[in-house]
Amino acid sequence: MRPLWRCRACGAHWPCQPARLGLLVEYRQDRAALLVYLGGLMVEAGDQLARLHPQARPADLHERFLGWARARGGTMFHVNHEPGAEIHHTDPFAVPAGQRSPVRRLRGRLAAPVTLWTAPGPAGLTVSSTLVAEGEPDRLLGLIDPESDVWAAIEEAGRFAVSPLGPPHRQLADRFAGLFPSPGGLFATGSWTDTPYGPVPSDAGGWAGCRLDAAREYGWGLLVEATIEAVDLAEETMPLLHYRGRYHELT
Known part of the structure; x- marks a missing residue:
């Protein structure tokens, strides 16, 4: 939802967990194209969010849009991976602790x-x-x-x-x-x-x-x-x- 840049379905900051999973599946053969796509959205979001939240840090926006999508340590996150397949030691879809909505956590329970x-x-x-x-x-x-x-x-x-x-x-x-x-x-x-x-x-x-x-x-x-x-x-x-x-x- 522009200019708030929240997911219309769950209300979390976009890209939320389901959005990240969907993007990884859609761009599973071309990680570079995914980063280019997200980079364009980051620029658009930065202009709109700067007017709403002047105190926001560009570094946080970069991590939100691009940090999770970069391949780390040469290991890719596997969606519906086969037994024995490697996965990253952290969840790339996890929302940072400071951004987790208590209402959304309640709904999840x-x-x-x-x-x-x-x-x-x-x-x-x-x-x-x-x-x-x-x-x-x-x-x-x-x-x-x-x-x-x-x-x-x-x-x-x-x-x-x-x-x-x-x-x-x-x-x-x-x-x-x-x-x-x-x-x-x-x-x-x-x-x-x-x-x-x-x-x-x-x-x-x-x-x-x-x-x-x-x-x-x-x-x-x-x-x-x-x-x-x-x-x-x-x-x-x-x-x-x-x-x-x-x-x-x-x-």
Whole structure:
């Protein structure tokens, strides 16, 4: 979000942890191009942030945009590395201690179910802020990125589908969160079932068809309110949970 240079999804200083991971995956074959790209953004951010924070140090900005992306000691950080592969002794995605938001840390300690929102188009997004409210009618709420493709598709179609994901869907969840490459498109792999509300994973624990009621800015995200019009539940499966930045399973 310019000129604040914070992530629209999580509110942390950009590039945040997910952004760094996504950039390393995108530029995994050309680290020099990544540094050139980040250098251009650093100059743009420096001009805008200097007006908001005159006391900011250029050295901090350099480390924020470029320091984490440099290869150190000839060892590259491996995404989804194979057993025995070398990784750097520090986490290149870690936010410096002084920049960690206590509110974000609190949110990280609230375990949340991982769901997939899809809409005709098709478009999709991994969402870990889905809440179901029983009533007459039954409702569904969620926080999503207002600039995401799925929101544009939901806004146009007026409907969408929500599927709870399970442990086998870790890679799918990363793909729709923009953290894993998707050659051929997000829906190019896997088995999908077409519904009037959007495609849903055939092996998910079910899905809910929702009609869009309203949406409004809420914090850094967009609060979406919808009415549940259809529910199709398969055999009960174990949920995939998001807790402190990682996926977890019930034991």
